[in-house]
Amino acid sequence: MLELKQIIKDYDSGNEVVHALRGITLSFRENEFVSILGQSGCGKTTLLNIVGGLDHYTSGDLVINGKSTKDFTDRDWDEYRNHSIGFVFQSYNLIPHQNVLSNVELALTLSGVSKEERRQRAKAVLEKVGLGDQLYKKPSQMSGGQMQRVAIARALVNDPDILLADEPTGALDSATSVQIMELLKEIAKDKLVIMVTHNPQLADAYSTRIIRLLDGAIVDDSDPFDAAALEEKKEGVRKGRPSMSFVTALSLSLNNLMTKKARTFLTAFAGSIGIIGIALILSLSNGVQTYIDSVERDTLSSYPITIEDSSMDMSVMMETMMGLNDEADTHADDNIYSKAMIKDILETMSDKMENNNLQAFKDYLESEDSTIDDHAKAIEYSYDLQMNVYNTNSDAGLVQVSPNQLLDDLGFSTMTQLSESFMGSNASSQNEVWNKLPESETLREEEYELIEGHWPSAYNEVVLAVDENREITDYALYALGLMDPQEVVDSFESLQEGGEVSLSDPTSYTPQELLGMEFQLVLSSDLYRNVNGIWIDMSEDEDFVQEAADNGETMRVVGIITPSEGSSKREVGGIYYTSALEEHVIEQAEASEIVKEQRKHPDINVFTQTAFGEDEEFDITTLTPQQQMQFASMSQQELAQYMADYSENRNATYEGNLERLGVVDLDTPSSISIYANTFEDKEMISQLIEDYNLTQQENGDDTNVITYNDIVGTMMESVTSIIDMISYVLMAFVSVSLIVSSIMIGIITYISVLERTKEIGILRAIGASKKDISHVFNAEAFIIGLISGLLGIIVTLILDLPISMIVEHLTGVANIAMLPVAGGVILVLISLALTTIAGLIPSRIASKKDPVEALRSE
Incomplete structure (x- = not known):
């Protein structure tokens, strides 16, 4: 399964070349206990490191299960060490800040084994070596023999094909050495065990094969093996790329940092100083901006x-009026000129x-x-929709609430029209007491707060608005018919004649008296009477209007609202309806008979029964017999009204008539407010x-x-820019400390690399790749960066409290120092990014360390 062919290993030592191995050719069986003996410097450990993939030969070939390793990449060697090799060292090489179980599990984490499975396998192998009751001890709490058993357990946990032991009993007493040798002998029944030792007695007693080296060459082999004579049963190395998860890297680094708590805290605190400075500036900037935004938001809500x-x-227009004196002419005489x-x-x-x-x-x-x-x-969206609303329950009789007639009765209608011509619908709405609520719930909640009842849930439900002191102006009370508007007219006339104002004393209402108050809605089309096919405007006929109001749809007050706290809206009082009522009125207008007739005959004026565009004066002699019969059936009042309508409407248009009748196209608003x-x-x-x-x-x-x-114009437009500019300058200044702290963290990480050099060698020996080593130290920098960022945010939040209290005491503005959540998160991420970048160079240095040299470090 393992074959060395003419392995040569040379080292450069200054200007000389050291020949560590000189053409070693060996073959090993799948399971045997091989001891390699020789004097110090004969190449025993070098041979072991080459077999284990920690060191690479200069020439020759290492054949694993029939596969040459000449073209092996770093990744292939990592897989080989992780899956096929288990190392046992003389100095144990356990990671001191990990407990026994974690040390043994480490090789499995590189193999991608699940947490539950690796925990079971690690416990099983520790039971096998007799340490089932020592799982959570640290290496420093164990004897030499126990630590060596942990090292053997770690070597066996991945079920390797080959166990390599470098002087496994060199640091043990005789009795413990015998125990370790017995354990290795037992392991050799199923695996290939290759042991380097200086103790020929132990080798003779336990080994099945002894190989002696001298000056890098084999001088004796007690039981040679010809690999060519054995039929190959396996091909290549067991696959499965080892990879250390970032969580494992974090665990290793966190445990290491916890062994140096004071240094870790001081490093993190030093790194957090820049974060604290920027976070405090951001807190103040955010607090000031929030205050400005609140003022702007309130202003923008109203305008x-x-x-x-x-x-x-x-x-x-203003420039024109202001520039009237800029072009003054000089006259030679004393005459007055226009x-x-x-x-x-x-x-x-x-x-x-x-x-x-x-x-x-x-x-x-x-x-x-x-x-x-x-x-x-x-x-x-607003529409030119006139709503005719009446209070039929007023003590003053029938009171028209909308359109508001109070100013007209006082003779101010001309001023109102002039205001509307310049300011648009916003001006007229200030005089009305029957207005539309914002359709946007966001805007509605920002502008108003419900204090009694509930918000409208149907088109015929409305709310009454009062000011922040739960007061409503007498103007609104008169306009709504809660007080007799004739009092205002009489008082105004008395005042013009030199008399005194005589109005009712201020009064109060319980919410129950106002809730449930009813108004009657009358469609514009309902103010016309069809007399034998001719539509006559009856809006001036009090009896007709009274009947229309009595038969109108009832609008009921279901809630009382007031401007929200902090809103700049100044409420005089009035009724607010929803867009549902607006849509209802539009639908009803379309369904009315007069609108249907006008749409059916778009070329005939329904008010004059003549074609649009005819400008002739009314002449009864030109009427057809049918028209004469229609007029003959009219009352004198109806005929007079028709004559007045004719004069007013003879130049009307089709679109103008529809608008007059309350027909509105929802796709064509009269104004849009953004x-x-x-x-x-x-x-x-x-x-x-x-x-x-x-x-x-x-x-x-x-x-x-x-x-x-x-x-709103340019109000306060430069304030935000000034605040931002000051904040950016201050943050740029403080950011210098972030750079300095990042460099310091990079230095601390490099010191950690030097301190953990042996750990690097151990990780490489069990199959960790260069990338995995980088992850370990990147994780350490990541942890320090995270602690720095969080520490900076915590300190900032603590400092924000007294700063806000002092500013509030001096200026009356509360919560002026508020760190935004997003800002805090971003600062933590910046801290993480900077420290991770600072740790890249040290982590790269760590990944390039030679594993053999790393294992030799102390």
């Missing part, structure tokens, strides 16, 4: 990026007023091409809109270009 269907760049102001403003408004194609932009937002959603916490996650996201959204505009222009679709007003 999103809003895109109206008709929009004007207000910055251009100056073009209105003309400039009107021309600017005309030039800068843009109609946005929100349908195309909505399609873009909902397409895969858009990444705006990645930077937005919510995108809200709520950004952060200030940076807001800027990114603005950039993405600009990119969208550029794409539309390149495609020739200029009508799809979007114009919008960012109300």
Whole structure:
């Protein structure tokens, strides 16, 4: 099974060549006890190392089961040592920081044996050598004979074909030597045992074959064997690449580090100083940024990026008005001259007023091409949908809640319209007490907190909003009909006439009084009466409106909400409905008779029964007999209303009529509000809109270009950049200590390599590859890096507490030092990466150590 053919081994020693082996030719049987005798320096150990694959011959050939080893790679030799060879050394060569069981298991871990199986096999072989009760002792707690038995158990655990023993009794007393020889003799019944010894008496007593060497050559063989005469039963070396798992490498390194606890802690602490510095800067930066973000988030919640269907760049308007005095003309005489102001403003408004194609932009937002959603916490769509809501239970009688009539009754409708023309739908919503809740739950939860009842779960359920002090303005109370709005009108008229304001005293309500409050919803189409095929607007007929309200759908208050803590929203009070109600109203409008008729006859105006585009004045003489009969059946009031409608609607359009009747296309919003996650996201959204505009222009679709007003503007935009810049500079400065500590850890790892040189030799002897050796020391650097990182984070978290308390005492801002979880994890990973890189050179040095030289080190 094992054959040496003309093995020559030469060593370079300075300028000389030492001939350790001179043409050794030997063959061994599968099971025999061979003793190799000779004086010191005759080549016995060299021969043993070559047979064991620890050392390589200069020339000749080592044949294993008929297979030459001339072309063996390092990986092949590792497999050979792990599967076919078991080493027993004179100095035992046990790993001191591993217990008996772990020392024996080590060879099996390289073979990829499962934890349960290797534990069973290691225990079995220790029982065999008589150490079944010594499993968890450290080598330092055992006698010489016991340690040698552990070494034999380790050599046998992988069931090798060959057991190599180098002076196995050299360090033992006579009685213990006999016990070890008896054990080897027993093993030789099933395996090939080759022993190097200086003791000819033991060799004669126990060996079945004795080979004597002198000056690197065989001088005697008591029982030669001709391998060629034996039929080969095996071919090659047992396969199965040995590989040490990283877990095993971690275990070896951790046990070694635990034997030097003080040095390990000091090294890790020194390595953590840089981590502590960066983590503290990151904590402060994160705390400040969190505070800024909270302010920005609140601001952005109230002031999103809003895109109206008709929009004007207000910055251009302001520049125009501010620049009126820049182009002043000088006049030679004393006359008074007019100056073009209105003309400039009107021309600017005309030039800068843009109609946005929100349908195309909505399609873009909902397409895969858009990444705006990645930077937005919510995108809200608004529609030009008028909801007619009435309070029929008010003490003041029928009160119209929506659209809010209170300002109209006071004569402020013109101002409201002017505000809407400049500010869009946001301005009108400030005057309304019947508004829509955010559709996004994230935005809803950020803006509002439920304090009574529950959130709406059906389209006909609404909530009442109060401010953070559980107060609601009297404006909202009058507008909702909880107080008589006529009081406000009367007081205003009295004030104009020089009288005094006379309003009801402030009052309070229990939640039970407000919960369950009901309002009636009336569709716009329900405010028209069909008189013999002619639709007449009855919105000014109080009795008709009262009947329509009585028959309207009931909206019930089911909850009371208030602005969330920290929200910048200022609530005056009012009712909030959900998008489900909006969709319901749109569906009902489509199902109404008047809308169906208008859609059925898109060229006929349902309010005038004339074709769209006819501008003639109403002339009863031009009516057909059928139309005359229709008008004849009308009451005088209905006829008067028709005449008024005719005058108002004779220039109407098909689309305008549908909008008037509450028909809304959900694909065409009147405005889009984009709520950004952060200030940076807001800027990114603005950039993405600009990119969208550029794409539309390149495609020739200029009508799809979007114009919008960012109300927040540039508020606080530079604060984040300044904080980041300061943080980066400080972290870069502190990072120098990380580099220094990494170099120090590299030096400590190299010292560990020097201290564990013999362990390197032991691992190589049982089949560990160079890569496995690298893993061991990489694992040590990894452990130190992990301890450094975790220690740095722990110290930082401890220091964050007093820092936050001091800052809060001085500024009132709480939790200013907060280490983000992601930042802590990244810093630990950085520590791991730097220490692992620092350990690469020492680990590479360790992997290149000659196993024979490593075993000889002390």
